[in-house]
Amino acid sequence: MTTTMTVAAPADTTAERGGSSILRQLGVDTAYILVGFPLVVISFVLLVTGLSLGGGLLVTVIGFPILVLTLWIARGFAEVERLRIAPVLRVPRMHPIYKRAPEDAGFWRKMFTPLTDGQLWLDLVHGILIFVPGVATFCIVVTWWATAVGGLTYWAWDWALPHESVNSAGIVVDNRQLPELLGFPDTAFVRITFNLGVGLFFALTLPWVVRGCALVQAWFSRAMLTGVAQLREQITGLQVREQTAQARTAAAASAEAIALRRLERDIHDGPQQRLVRIAVDLGRAQQQLENDPDAARLTVDEALTHTREALDELRTLSRGIAPPILTDRGLPSALAALAARCTVPVELDVPEVGRSNPLAEQTAYFAAAEALTNAAKHSGATRCVVEVREWSGWLAIRVSDNGYGGAHIAKGHGLAGLADRLQACGGQLIVTSPVGGPTEIVAELPWSTVP
């Protein structure tokens, strides 16, 4: 069975603690216990009968289907109980995983599969044993309710009770009430006051007593009905976390590989070519110096131009690896410098955020850089906005433009590489770019501030 656990935030138990919530909980708990009583009685009777009948008849073949039927009945009661304990324990409803025979399994296989399911047997044991707490809590709750309501309303029906010690037939009846036994005079005032006191005491303690009863029974059910499922869920959670970690490592490796490849290509196409050209030019100039000094001057001029351009390219490359201003001054200054270099006018909305670890800072910076480059190159935008927000350990950078959209993570290496980088540091990239625009790129990542 592939039903999954409902993952929902547990109901807020601290926020609402007024009188109305106590009353509401009292209602929930009382209903749970009162409805529980007939359920546990029926379940006890059916299951004990089914178990003894099925067990006794095991030697004949007929015992197996009876046992399977009993298990299915147990499961039915268990499902009802799981539904019922959710509001009492204020947790989402749990769905344990039951074994299921393969679709193509034969009749006997299908017949035997429930018999090998541990959770079904737990359901059966629960359906029988719940009788004990179910009856006990029912007695307590009924007693408490009765005493509370009876005591509080005693003044209204005191008159209907016989109080004389000799009845109309002249027979002595020793009709003594508790206050009388305690030595108080047997007057209406004493009886009413006494019963009112008792009623008050029971009424005031009622919510807690009922809550306690409901919790005892619900905990018992939870342990037997969802304990195994919870354990399994925890294990699955661990596996998911491990998979996420693996995905992050893979993303980091992929991002790094892409970045290195790009860097190699950029060095090869840029500064390396220039330096070769400069070497050639200087070699030529050396020869020209003797025969044709004017030509030599021109050649050296050219070499100088290439030198300047090589330096420019190297600078751009270094900025692409680790921008010095980011290292020196942090994200806001680096973003300001980035915006100043962008060919499209950029509006900045960047509060002072603290310094974080280098990986987070670089990832945040490159998210903005890549988004701005995209906007300037492909979007036809005439205006960009860069916004930064920081909240409880997270940082979000939003780059929006007024271009004609159509940006996609899968398209170029740029955004795909960026998505990898963000995943590698535990963040995510959200690209909203309908055809026709506008484009909005949001990068969110963990941001732990360091002094």
Add this chain to the structure above:
Amino acid sequence: MVDRPLRIVIADDAVLLREGLVRLLTEQGHRVVAAVGDGPSLVEAVLAHDPDVSIVDVRMPPSHTDEGLRAAVTARKARPGTAILVLSQYVEMSYADDLLATGPSVGYLLKDRVAAIDEFLDGLRRVAGGGTVLDPEVVAQLLVRRRARDPLAVLTAREREVLALMAEGQSNTAIARRLVVSEGAVEKHISNIFTKLDLSPDGDSNRRVLAVLTYLRS
């Protein structure tokens, strides 16, 4: 502008470039009184030699971040008015802001500019003489970051060129030479710019630079 040979302190941890600079400046008749390789030594050298101008690299030991810049600011606090020309592989407006905040006789240039020797020496002399010199790339950063309602839109293309050169700290003569126009034409452009941007014209070229920069950064 100073025409006499200058006494210069050089601070750069890259020995190759430091030696190149020493050689270049010595060949041009200037005197390098100290060549150091980190921030604290720069402050000491400035205090010990009281140079006409110091040439400082931004990234230096011990921190290998903006050490040179901070040392320059410290040196100028310790000895107000000492001229400093900062050289860097990168120029960023936010670094320039720190320098400009300490008053005039500062310069901030890309290291590449040294290759254009005449312009570099000219800039050096202007800084030593109390001027302000800014790298064209910094100025470009200032000019590019304009909002939708761009006040610079009212300027003509030529006026923008003149404004950029003014922001770099160039004199009227230098601007005229660079744009191949007469000095009178430059003066006319400048007065137009000041009128259009609603700035008060000022004879002192350094205060003029600062006024333009303040305007651009606001």
